[in-house]
Amino acid sequence: MTDASTTTAFRLVRRLAAIGHQNPSLYLLICDATALSLIQADLAAELEVQLGVGLRALAAAEIRPERLAHAFTGAGERATLVSFNHWLPKLVSALDRNIVLLTTAGAVLLLMTQEIAERMLATAPNLRSRLTDVLTIKADLAFGSDHA
Amino acid sequence: MGTDSKPGTVVFDRRQVYRPFLERLNPIGSPNADLIIPRSHDPRNSGEPPIHVAFANAAELSRGMQMALVGGIGSGKTTELLLTQKVLSRHSDAVNVSVDLSEFTDLNEINTGAILATAGMRLYSKLLLRLKKSGEDLPDDVKPAHAKLRELALGTTKWVTDEPVEFEDEDPNMVRVEVPGLMRLRFPALRRKVAEVQELFLIIAAPLLEADAQITLLIDGLDRLIRPEIFREFAEQDLQAIKGTKITVIMVAPLLLWYDKSRFLQDYFDLVKHIPAAAAGPEDSTFLSNILERRGALDLMDRSQVDSIAKYSGGVLRDLLTLARSAAEYAYRDDEDRIGRPHVTAAIAQLGNRYLVGLGNSHKRLIRNLLENYAFDVDNSTARELLVNRQVLEYFSGGRESFAVHPALAKVLPKSA
Numbered sequence: 276m277t278d279a280s281t282t283t284a285f286r287l288v289r290r291l292a293a294i295g296h297q298n299p300s301l302y303l304l305i306c307d308a309t310a311l312s313l314i315q316a317d318l319a320a321e322l323e324v325q326l327g328v329g330l331r332a333l334a335a336a337e338i339r340p341e342r343l344a345h346a347f348t349g350a351g352e353r354a355t356l357v358s359f360n361h362w363l364p365k366l367v368s369a370l371d372r373n374i375v376l377l378t379t380a381g382a383v384l385l386l387m388t389q390e391i392a393e394r395m396l397a398t399a400p401n402l403r404s405r406l407t408d409v410l411t412i413k414a415d416l417a418f419g420s421d422h423a
Numbered sequence: 424m425g426t427d428s429k430p431g432t433v434v435f436d437r438r439q440v441y442r443p444f445l446e447r448l449n450p451i452g453s454p455n456a457d458l459i460i461p462r463s464h465d466p467r468n469s470g471e472p473p474i475h476v477a478f479a480n481a482a483e484l485s486r487g488m489q490m491a492l493v494g495g496i497g498s499g500k501t502t503e504l505l506l507t508q509k510v511l512s513r514h515s516d517a518v519n520v521s522v523d524l525s526e527f528t529d530l531n532e533i534n535t536g537a538i539l540a541t542a543g544m545r546l547y548s549k550l551l552l553r554l555k556k557s558g559e560d561l562p563d564d565v566k567p568a569h570a571k572l573r574e575l576a577l578g579t580t581k582w583v584t585d586e587p588v589e590f591e592d593e594d595p596n597m598v599r600v601e602v603p604g605l606m607r608l609r610f611p612a613l614r615r616k617v618a619e620v621q622e623l624f625l626i627i628a629a630p631l632l633e634a635d636a637q638i639t640l641l642i643d644g645l646d647r648l649i650r651p652e653i654f655r656e657f658a659e660q661d662l663q664a665i666k667g668t669k670i671t672v673i674m675v676a677p678l679l680l681w682y683d684k685s686r687f688l689q690d691y692f693d694l695v696k697h698i699p700a701a702a703a704g705p706e707d708s709t710f711l712s713n714i715l716e717r718r719g720a721l722d723l724m725d726r727s728q729v730d731s732i733a734k735y736s737g738g739v740l741r742d743l744l745t746l747a748r749s750a751a752e753y754a755y756r757d758d759e760d761r762i763g764r765p766h767v768t769a770a771i772a773q774l775g776n777r778y779l780v781g782l783g784n785s786h787k788r789l790i791r792n793l794l795e796n797y798a799f800d801v802d803n804s805t806a807r808e809l810l811v812n813r814q815v816l817e818y819f820s821g822g823r824e825s826f827a828v829h830p831a832l833a834k835v836l837p838k839s840a
Contacts, residue, residue: 279776280769286756293438293755294445294748372647373525397781400812401647404496404741408749409777 279305281411284317287384288325290408296326296354296382300407303395304386311358313414314386318356328353335359335387340369347380355380359387362394371399378405386412440723441755447718448748460713461506466698467819474696475506478673481694482511482639486669489662491676491688493646494698495813497741500675503698504641507673517637518553520545524644536620538661540576542640543624544569550631561630568626575620621664632669639671649811651680655687662691679811682801699824700816701738708733714740715747723751724762731764735771737816737829746770746831775835778814790814790828790836799826 287302294300306314319330331353338346338357347355370377377383387395396403447458465471472480474492481488494500504521511517520542527541547569554561582597631638648654654677665672680688681697688695701707711733712726720729732750736743749770754762782790785805793799793815800806809815814832818825828836
């Protein structure tokens with residue numbers, strides 16, 4: 276699809292450090308389907324090491340669209356990661372219409388495959404508009420040791 | 424300059440260079456934070472006062488008016504509402520109720536009555552504050568009306584007799600029954616008659632109306648419904664319920680209503696204002712640059728970078744802030760103490776690529792046609808998608824409406840679409 280910049284968990288968390296993980300930021304992260312859990316583990320580790328904060332990991336399929344407020348309430352103390360392993364149009368529509376709930380929840384990371392990202396960006400204009408950045412994320416080892 | 428953590432030396436923390444700037448780039452600042460640059464006039468007419476002044480004047484002089492504000496995503500609608508509220512607060516009898524509806528109710532489904540119920544509960548809080556200040560008592564009928572309204576809106580938990588159940592600490596003759604609320608906050612809602620909510624709302628508002636207060640409801644969030652017909656269903660009954668009272672409503676509406684042939688917007692509302700993207704002319708360019716300067720951009724980048732960000736934002740205020748923020752993050756990533764041209768260029772490409780995502784061949788054909796022939800048919804459904812997604816921006820200058828491809832998108836668009 277696009278020339279989204281490539282990053283790693285290390286680099287992304289470094290960016291979060293610049294703004295502070297409790298300040299609102301919303302990243303759409305693209306990765307291979309097989310790397311979802313590995314990326315999640317990388318992010319959790321980097322957040323702990325660099326910022327000393329935990330990662331609140333949510334599976335998108337388990338979030339009920341009518342309970343978005345519940346899912347994101349009080350999330351500011353930790354970074355929140357929502358992993359999409361398949362396309363969820365109702366949830367994406369709910370996120371789009373109720374986007375302010377995500378923009379007050381500190382750092383929120385939406386992790387998904389390229390295909391899901393393309394569909395989300397095409398169908399959720401409010402969400403797209405509020406994104407801090409769209410990045411392709413690779414596992415640290417796969418990307419090499421460039422921690423610059 | 425790198426980080427130096429040797430004992431006895433001053434530790435340089437680059438985060439402190441960028442973090443204050445990034446925090447000031449939070450898209451919605453408080454009007455009291457002195458970060459907002461108000462427009463000097465109506466964006467569609469330089470001879471008219473700015474939108475927030477027009478709204479405030481209308482609310483002050485003609486109580487009960489219903490006004491709508493339309494504009495694309497990120498065009499600054501919420502900022503105008505905040506500024507309107509600030510202007511309205513100049514009068515001591517002003518009671519301003521400002522809500523972003525999606526913070527209170529689930530916008531996924533039509534929720535007739537939710538606007539009225541939310542406004543009623545917020546109005547109750549304002550009433551209590553005013554009465555506390557003046558030392559007056561709450562009229563007898565207001566508290567029960569509020570309790571009933573809350574019950575309708577948020578739902579309640581009732582205990583009713585039923586077959587014995589095995590709860591250890593509870594009456595075995597009672598069973599728990601959840602009564603869903605109108606606002607679908609957590610549970611599926613029952614449909615309620617708006618008239619019932621209206622009656623309760625007016626009981627709560629009565630002490631303020633009798634005191635001749637200037638009540639204004641400022642309602643944000645419904646523009647995110649995108650589709651005009653959903654907005655109409657959502658908003659129409661609630662607004663009708665307030666018509667005829669002296670309560671003013673200012674509501675944000677989806678951009679597509681502006682182009683809707685039904686003319687609902689123009690026919691229904693007493694005053695409609697539209698925020699187009701800020702044009703690339705010198706006056707608007709200064710306006711855009713000033714927004715960044717107020718947030719400290721010149722401490723971290725040269726004026727040429729500020730101008731470049733302003734240009735490639737296309738006049739979309741949220742994109743203006745996003746570009747500045749991305750550029751700062753790129754500079755931080757590169758261990759630079761200032762934002763340079765490569766960082767701004769990378770930020771523009773990043774924004775452009777984001778707009779490129781999801782464009783099909785039909786979208787690209789329309790974009791090419793607009794770029795090469797300056798032709799854009801807003802009645803075309805694909806064209807409207809481009810408008811909603813901000814890949815095409817609407818401008819208004821010299822009394823004429825025009826359309827242009829978002830400059831960040833135009834910059835990354837493949838040569839052969």
